[in-house]
Structure formats: C-alpha cells, structure tokens
Amino acid sequence: MKKKLVAIVLSTAMAMSMVACGGATEEAATPATEEAAPAEEAADATEAPAEGGNGYHFEILVKSFQSTYWQAAVKGINQACDELGVTANCNGPANESDIADQVQMLDAAIEAAPDGIGLAACDTSSVLDSLAVALEKGIPVVCFDTGVADAPEGSVYATVATDNIAAGACAAENMFPVIEAQIAAATADAPVRIGEVNQDATALNIQQRGLGFINKMIELCTAAGKKVAVEGNEFYVNAAEGAVADGAEVIIEVGVPAQTTVDLAATEANKIMSKEDTIAIFGSNQTTIEGVLTANATLNKLNADPTQGIIGVGFDAGTPQKEAIVAGQLIGSVTQSPLMQGYECIYTLVDICNGETVADYPMDGYWYNTENMDADDIAPNLYD
Amino acid sequence: MANKKAFSKLKGREAIVVGIIIVMVVVFSLLSPTFRTYTTFVSLLDSSYYVALMAIGVTFPIITGGVDLSIGTGLISYALFGGYLIVHQEMPVAVGLLACVIMGTLFGVLNGFLVAVMELPPFLATLCTCMINRGIGSLLSGGFGISWPSALSKDGWFRSIFRINSNGKILPVGIILIIVLVFIMNFVLKHTKVGRYTIAIGSNKEATRLAGVNVKFYHIFAYTICGFFAGLAAIAYSGTYVTIYPGSGAGFEMDAIGGAIVGGVSASGGVGSVIGTFLGVLVICLMKVGLPFIGLQANWQQIITGLILIGAVLIDVVKKKKV
Numbered sequence: 001m002k003k004k005l006v007a008i009v010l011s012t013a014m015a016m017s018m019v020a021c022g023g024a025t026e027e028a029a030t031p032a033t034e035e036a037a038p039a040e041e042a043a044d045a046t047e048a049p050a051e052g053g054n055g056y057h058f059e060i061l062v063k064s065f066q067s068t069y070w071q072a073a074v075k076g077i078n079q080a081c082d083e084l085g086v087t088a089n090c091n092g093p094a095n096e097s098d099i100a101d102q103v104q105m106l107d108a109a110i111e112a113a114p115d116g117i118g119l120a121a122c123d124t125s126s127v128l129d130s131l132a133v134a135l136e137k138g139i140p141v142v143c144f145d146t147g148v149a150d151a152p153e154g155s156v157y158a159t160v161a162t163d164n165i166a167a168g169a170c171a172a173e174n175m176f177p178v179i180e181a182q183i184a185a186a187t188a189d190a191p192v193r194i195g196e197v198n199q200d201a202t203a204l205n206i207q208q209r210g211l212g213f214i215n216k217m218i219e220l221c222t223a224a225g226k227k228v229a230v231e232g233n234e235f236y237v238n239a240a241e242g243a244v245a246d247g248a249e250v251i252i253e254v255g256v257p258a259q260t261t262v263d264l265a266a267t268e269a270n271k272i273m274s275k276e277d278t279i280a281i282f283g284s285n286q287t288t289i290e291g292v293l294t295a296n297a298t299l300n301k302l303n304a305d306p307t308q309g310i311i312g313v314g315f316d317a318g319t320p321q322k323e324a325i326v327a328g329q330l331i332g333s334v335t336q337s338p339l340m341q342g343y344e345c346i347y348t349l350v351d352i353c354n355g356e357t358v359a360d361y362p363m364d365g366y367w368y369n370t371e372n373m374d375a376d377d378i379a380p381n382l383y384d
Numbered sequence: 385m386a387n388k389k390a391f392s393k394l395k396g397r398e399a400i401v402v403g404i405i406i407v408m409v410v411v412f413s414l415l416s417p418t419f420r421t422y423t424t425f426v427s428l429l430d431s432s433y434y435v436a437l438m439a440i441g442v443t444f445p446i447i448t449g450g451v452d453l454s455i456g457t458g459l460i461s462y463a464l465f466g467g468y469l470i471v472h473q474e475m476p477v478a479v480g481l482l483a484c485v486i487m488g489t490l491f492g493v494l495n496g497f498l499v500a501v502m503e504l505p506p507f508l509a510t511l512c513t514c515m516i517n518r519g520i521g522s523l524l525s526g527g528f529g530i531s532w533p534s535a536l537s538k539d540g541w542f543r544s545i546f547r548i549n550s551n552g553k554i555l556p557v558g559i560i561l562i563i564v565l566v567f568i569m570n571f572v573l574k575h576t577k578v579g580r581y582t583i584a585i586g587s588n589k590e591a592t593r594l595a596g597v598n599v600k601f602y603h604i605f606a607y608t609i610c611g612f613f614a615g616l617a618a619i620a621y622s623g624t625y626v627t628i629y630p631g632s633g634a635g636f637e638m639d640a641i642g643g644a645i646v647g648g649v650s651a652s653g654g655v656g657s658v659i660g661t662f663l664g665v666l667v668i669c670l671m672k673v674g675l676p677f678i679g680l681q682a683n684w685q686q687i688i689t690g691l692i693l694i695g696a697v698l699i700d701v702v703k704k705k706k707v
Contacts, residue, residue, distance in 0.1 A: 064631060071528045094518060094631025233681065255676070258686055261632055262625045263431055264672075270427050271676045274418035287629075294625055297535060297547070298426045298554050319531040320626040327536050384531070 055085060056353050058346065059109035060118040061102060062092035063145065063203075069286055069316055069338050072383045073145070076342030077118070084350050088118070096199070096260050099123040106130045110139060116349035118342075120145040124204045131155040140352045144345040145338070146205040147360075157352050160344045160361040162336040164205045167315075167365025168212025171282050171334050174367050175313045176220045178331055179306050182279045183221055186249040193251045195272035195281035197288040199260045201235035209284045209315070211239055214252055218242045221250045228252060251277075257291070265291025273299050273310055280311040286321065289314035289333070293324050302329040317382040325370060332369030335381045397648035397699075401663040405670065412674040419677040426547070429556040432669040433546055433620040434459065436562050436662055438640035439647075440569050441492075441613025443661045444606040446644055447573070449586040449653025450499055450506030452607060454491065454514040455614040456636030461521035462487045462618035463628040467530035470539070477539050480532075484622075485615035491517065492611015496604030514634075522630040529629040532622045546623045558620070562662070565616075569609075570658035582606045586653025642689060643668045646696045652704070667692070 060077055062070045074090050081088050091109070093101035102122045107130055109117055117134060119141055121127045128150060134141050135155035143151075147159040176183075179194075186192040194217060198210040214236060218228045222242060229248030230240040236254040237243075243252075253275075255268030265283075269292040272278055278301075283289030292312060296302045302324075303309025314321045314333035324330045344361050351358050368378045413420035438455045445452045465487050466480035491513060498509035533539035535549075546558030573579035581602040584592040593599045622628060647664025649656030668689060675685045 065522065065528055068528055094522065095629075095634075098631070256681070258681075259635070262627065262629075266625070267427070267431065267673055267676055270424065270673070271418070274421060274424055274677075276418075286627075290625070290627055295427065298430060299423045300552055300554070318529075318627065320534050323534055323536045 054350075054353065055087075056115040056350060058086065058088045058116045058118060058349050059112060059114040060088050060090045060342075060345070061106055061109060061120065062090060063102070063120045063122050064092050064094060064096040064098070068318055068383045069336075072381075073120070073338040073342035076339035076344075077346055079339075080343045080346035084346065086346065086350060088346060089114075092120075093122065096122050096203075099126050103127060103130060107133070110134050110137060113137065114139065115353050116140045116142065118345040118349060119143050119148075121148055121203070123202050124148045125150065125202075128152065140349065142345050142348045142352070142358075144341045146203055149204060158348050158358040158360050160341050160348060161205065161363065162341070162365050163362040164208035164365075165212035165215075167334050167336065168209040168214075168284065169216035170365050170367055171284075171313050171315065172213045172216035172220065174332055174334075175280055175282065175311060176217065178311050179280050180224070182306055183224055183226055183250055186226060188227075188247045188249055191249050191251050191277060193253055193272070193275055193278040195253050195255065195269070195278055196236075196284065197255045197257075197265055197268050197272070197281070197291060198233070198236070198284045199257065199265065199288050201233055201256050206284060207235070207239070210236055210254065213282055213284065214240045214254070215242065217250075217252060226250050230254065232256070253278075257288075260287055262287055262290050262294060266294035267291075269295035270299065273301055278310055279306060280313070282313045282315075284315050286316040286318045289316070289330075290318065290320050293320055293329065296329060304328045304331050317384075319384045322373070322382060322384075325368075325373065328370075332367055334365045334367055335378065336365055337363055337381045338383070339380065398657070398660045398663055401647055401660065401667060405663065405666055408667065408670045408674060412670070412678060416674075416677040416679075419674060423554070424673065424677070426554050426556045428669055428673045429559050430547070430624050431673060432665055433558045433562060433624060434617040435636070435639045435643060435669060436665045437565070437613050437617035437620055438637065439643040439661045439665045440565060440658055441610035441617075442637070442640050443569075443573070443644050443649055443656055443658055444582055444609045445495075445499075445506065446641065446649050446651065447582050447586045447653055447656045448603055448606045449589070450607075451510065451641065452492075452495055452610045452614075453507065453510040453637055454495060454517055455610065455617070455640060456638070457514050457517040457521065457633040458488060458491055458611070458614045459618045459621055459636060460628060460630065460633030461517040461524070462491075462615050463532075463622045464521045464525040464530055464630055466618065466622065467532050467628055468524050470532065471530055477533065477542050481542060481619050484618040485612060488611045488613070488615020488618060489608060490611070492608040492614070493604060495611065496607030499607060500600040500603035514637075518631070518634070521633075525628075525630050529627045531627045534626050542619070543623045546620060558623075566658050566662045573656075573658055578602065578605055583654060586650075586655075588654075639668050639672075639689075640665070642693050642696075645693060645700070648700075650700050650704075651697055652700075664696075 077088050091105050099122045103126050132152045135152050140157045142158050143156050144160040147161050182192050198206050221228045226249040227244045228250045230237045230243040230252045232254035233256040253272050257264035257268050265288045283292040301310045302312040312330040314330050317335055348358050372378050442452050462484040466484040469475040470480040495510055498504045499506045535543050548555040548557050581597050643665035644661040646667050647660035
C-alpha cells in the first residue's frame with residue numbers, strides 16, 4: 001500500500017514538474033502577445049487576415065528566455081503576426097547553454113508541420129541534422145539573430161541577423177580613439193592589454209562579434225604601428241587575423257566562462273581587469289557586460305577617462321548597462337534591433353510561403369552613448 | 385567516548401581543509417600576481433556568499449542521510465519572485481527580500497514533507513522540486529530576466545548587507561554575517577535538540593524513532609532549515625549580481641553540496657559540522673576564482689572540482705571502512 005502511495009505521489013510530482021517546465025513554453029509567448037495585441041485584436045486579425053498573410057502558422061525557436069533581448073524579439077514577432085494575420089508559436093530552452101533542449105524543440109517543431117520555422121540557434125552545428133529533416137519535409141526555415149553557416153543547401157531560405165562582424169568592429173572603432181594615446185605609448189617591454197569577454201566560442205553570432213572586435217582592433221593598432229598578440233580562449237586565439245606571437249605592444253586577452261552565467265563572466269572579467277596593464281575591456285553581449293560591471297563593483301576601475309581607469313564598452317542593452325553608461329562607467333555600447341529581427345523574420349517567412357524570392361537581411365549594429373540614448377532611431381532598441 | 389572520538393576526527397578533517405586552503409592561496413598567489421590583491425579577495429568573498437548560505441542549509445539534509453538538489457534553481461526562483469514584486473509590482477525592496485526567505489522556507493517544508501512523510505527518496509523528491517522551481521521561476525518572471533535595483537539606484541541599499549563602499553574602498557561586510565551564521569548554525573547542529581536529532585536521524589533513523597523521537601518532525605525541520613537558507617542565498621545572489629535570469633541556477637547546488645562534502649560532511653549522513661562546510665565552500669570558491677587567474681580555462685575548474693570531490697568522498701569511505 002505504502003509503495004503504491006509513493007508511486008502515485010512520485011508520478012504526480014513528476015507530472016507537476018513537467019507541467020511546470022512545459023509552462024515556460026506557453027508563457028514565453030504570452031506576455032509579449034499581451035503587450036503587442038489584446039485578445040480581441042488578435043481575434044480580429046484571425047478573422048480578417050492582412051494582405052499576403054493567408055493565415056499561415058509558424059514555429060519560432062529563440063535561444064532562450066534568459067534576457068530581455070529575447071523579449072524584444074518576441075514582441076517584434078507578435079507585431080508582424082498581427083499585421084499579417086498569421087500565427088506564431090514561440091518556444092525556446094530555459095538557458096542558452098541548453099543546446100540539446102533546443103534541438104529537441106526544433107525536432108518537435110518540424111513534426112508539427114508548420115508553414116515555416118524561424119530559428120535562432122544556440123549552437124549552429126547541433127541543428128544541422130534537424131535542418132536536413134526540415135528540408136526533406138519541405139518546411140522552409142528562416143534563421144534570425146544567428147546564421148547557420150553550414151546548413152544543408154536549400155534548408156535555410158534566408159538569415160535575418162545583425163552583421164555581427166561589423167557590429168563587433170563598431171565597438172572596436174569607437175573604443176580605439178579613446179585609448180589611442182595609451183596604445184601609442186605602449187612598448188614591447190611595457191605592453192597594454194585590451195580585454196574581451198565572450199559568453200561562448202560556439203554560437204556563430206558570438207564568434208563573429210568577438211572576432212569582428214579583435215580583427216578590427218588588430219587592424220587599427222597595426223595601422224598605428226603596433227604589434228598585437230591575442231591570448232586566452234583557444235578558438236579566438238587561433239581565428240584572429242594578423243596577430244603576432246612575440247614582441248607585441250598590445251595584447252588582446254579573451255575570456256570565455258564555462259557557462260553562460262553572470263558570476264562566471266564576472267570571474268573572467270575580474271581576471272582581466274585586475275591586471276595592471278589593462279586599459280580597456282569589451283563585453284560582447286548582455287550577460288558578459290553585466291559580468292564586467294559586477295567585477296567593477298569591487299575593482300572600481302572602469303572610467304570614461306583612459307588616464308584614470310579602464311575604458312569599458314558594452315553590447316546590447318538592459319537596465320544595468322544603460323545605468324552604467326549614464327554613470328560614466330562605460331563609454332558606450334553597440335545595440336542590435338532584436339525587435340526588428342523578430343519582425344522581419346515573420347515577414348520573410350510569409351514571403352517564402354507566398355512563393356516570393358527572399359534574400360539574407362543583414363541588420364546594422366548601432367553605437368549609443370549618453371549623447372544619443374534618447375534619439376528616435378536608438379531608444380526603441382534599448383530594452384530594459 | 386564515541387562522540388569525543390568523532391569530534392576529534394572532525395577537527396582533524398577541518399584542519400586538513402584549512403591546510404588545503406592555505407596551499408591553494410599560496411600556489412595561486414605565486415602563479416598569479418593579480419590574485420594576491422585585496423580586490424580579488426573581495427571578489428572571492430562576493431562569489432562565496434550565496435554558495436556559503438546554500439551550503440549551511442544543505443548540511444542539515446545531508447547529515448540526515450539525504451540531500452537537497454532544489455536549492456540551486458530554488459535560489460533563482462526565489463530571487464525572480466522577489467525581483468518581480470520589486471520591479472513589476474513596485475513593492476518596497478524589504479518585501480522582496482522577505483518574499484525570498486518565505487518562498488524558500490515553504491519549499492523547504494515541501495521537500496521535508498515529501499521525504500519524511502511521503503517517504504520519497506530525497507534525490508528524487510528534491511529533483512522534482514528542482515524542476516518545479518525552474519518552471520515557477522520562469523512563470524513568475526514572465527519568462528524573462530529581472531534586474532534587481534543596482535547599487536547606482538536609491539533602492540540598491542540592500543547591497544550594503546554584503547558590501548559597503550567606503551570612499552572608493554569596498555568593505556566585504558557580508559563575510560561577518562556569514563561567519564556569525566556559521567557559528568550559530570554550528571551551535572544549533574552540535575548543541576541543540578534539533579541538531580542532535582538531525583545527526584541521530586542520519587546515524588540510525590530507526591533507532592532514533594524507537595528512542596521516542598518524532599523523526600518525521602525533525603526530518604522536515606532539517607529540510608526547512610535548508611529552504612530558509614536557500615532563501616537567504618537568493619538575497620545574497622541578488623545583492624551581488626544585478627540581473628536574475630530564469631533557467632539559470634542549475635549546478636549551483638553542486639558547489640554547495642561539494643563544499644559540504646569537502647568540509648567533512650558525510651555523504652551517507654550522521655557526521656559533519658557547519659564550520660567544516662564553510663571551509664569546504666572556501667575551497668570550492670577558491671578554485672572558481674583562482675583557476676582562471678592562473679590561466680586555466682574555466683572548464684578545467686569543473687574537472688578539478690569533480691576530482692577533488694571524488695577525493696573527499698573517498699576519504700569518507702575509507703574512514704568508514706576503518707571504523
């Protein structure tokens with residue numbers, strides 16, 4: 001009897017936990033849907049589809065619901081759905097590191113046989129088999145935020161993403177003039193160090209962004225007559241172009257935490273910022289720049305004046321980062337437009353379903369600082 | 385006599401852990417000049433507060449012969465709930481802090497009920513509540529990260545529980561709070577009825593029951609203490625890191641459980657001290673902070689932590705065989 005009771009309770013608890021975990025799927029789309037369009041409006045949209053929509057249904061997979069970045073993307077998705085009279089089911093793993101979970105969700109999305117799939121892949125190599133299945137079943141896929149470079153030919157119809165190489169380079173271009181004097185004064189015996197914290201070395205967008213910064217900084221420093229070495233994470237060290245092994249006057253040190261968490265990112269930032277020769281640091285997404293700011297809460301080294309401290313540059317937005325820019329801890333940051341990426345993903349999927357030819361849609365990264373944070377073209381991208 | 389012998393053995397284990405800490409500090413300091421700085425010391429303490437609080441709590445279930453795997457995702461879930469009340473419901477920060485502790489305590493009671501009354505294996509019961517917590521955290525936050533008030537905002541006063549900025553110099557006052565709690569809970573474990581019965585349940589549950597002790601009540605109490613401290617850990621985490629991300633927290637419990645095991649708490653129950661747990665946590669956190677400083681990629685930290693845990697458990701097994 002006791003064993004039966006235990007079995008019943010155990011089964012119930014397991015079922016409850018599954019419901020709880022599964023709840024993330026539903027809730028993921030719910031808040032943004034509520035913000036984007038009340039239920040009545042959504043019903044109206046279903047009754048009278050906008051031109052070209054034809055009531056298509058899409059499955060959308062985001063990388064996670066960890067950051068407010070994805071909240072903005074889902075908002076854009078729902079906005080486009082309302083305009084076009086189509087529906088989209090947004091799903092995603094709890095954490096950007098949960099690669100297997102996302103692959104499983106992608107497989108489930110393919111099984112649901114939607115009219116199209118929007119995919120922001122956590123790991124670009126892990127989704128290749130699933131993309132091949134989608135191709136076999138004739139389900140068009142549009143990648144957003146992150147492209148899948150090695151996708152089976154014909155499976156990915158278009159990629160709507162920030163040109164991450166250019167966005168990373170944008171951070172370097174805005175950082176360089178501020179630290180130019182320190183770089184000019186650097187010698188092989190007294191080199192200066194520029195830090196970069198990347199959340200991983202697997203996602204294509206992070207790889208491109210990190211390398212975009214590194215390669216542009218190498219280019220700028222080389223043009224200023226300085227040799228540059230790259231240290232730290234092996235992927236970025238091996239992929240950097242134009243770095244030297246010995247005699248460098250400028251060192252770019254790349255830190256990558258074992259997991260995508262702020263505390264581990266903070267440890268990587270702390271390690272770099274603690275060094276006496278560090279003059280600048282770049283956090284290449286919301287999590288890592290918050291790690292930099294966490295490290296700075298103890299080190300108190302970030303300063304907009306390069307003679308007084310370390311120059312900090314961020315990426316994306318979020319309240320802590322925006323506050324740090326206003327407070328002068330960061331000189332600025334590069335923002336993407338997650339809202340527009342989600343929005344254009346749906347429009348591209350509808351175009352594909354309507355038989356139109358589509359192409360990749362590269363989007364800009366925008367530099368922002370205290371001077372232009374409230375500008376009309378910047379403010380909408382600066383989510384909390 | 386037996387108790388005295390066990391106590392002397394524990395003291396020995398704690399002394400060994402202190403020795404390991406000293407060796408680690410010396411090695412890291414020799415290999416990395418930047419490690420031996422005041423700011424690194426403060427960062428080390430910052431990263432240890434939430435782990436130490438989880439570890440103080442989880443010492444009690446482990447000593448009963450169980451474990452609590454829900455504290456990691458629980459910590460995040462409670463912090464999301466507290467943050468939700470502050471940010472989205474515009475409630476005072478104090479309400480958010482209190483909510484963390486209450487929610488943690490309630491989950492502790494639930495875990496205790498499942499283990500002591502429903503007789504679910506602790507591993508399974510707390511794994512289930514771990515998943516429930518993960519879902520609830522996302523549900524409460526609407527699936528998105530929540531930023532607690534930063535030190536730059538006026539509502540960021542609660543951060544001074546753990547660190548005070550005195551003319552640009554950071555004072556890690558949180559360590560005083562942690563040490564006080566360590567000694568209080570060590571006293572509770574060693575010198576109060578709650579603690580002695582907790583140890584007794586872990587040593588021989590049936591004999592304790594036959595001695596007339598309300599085993600179920602004290603078993604639930606051990607998990608309740610654990611939940612309460614997970615709630616405090618949520619406050620420490622929110623006080624150190626600004627944004628709480630749903631979906632994170634899985635694996636945090638391993639740092640706490642690992643700290644307790646390294647500090648001499650027996651994985652099979654009945655033996656351990658809160659002071660030992662605290663020292664074990666320092667070992668774990670020293671590795672987390674120190675290994676990147678000497679140039680090892682962060683992945684090595686996990687490998688080395690795993691190897692050290694195997695060593696700690698093996699010592700425990702060998703000691704038991706000798707007895």
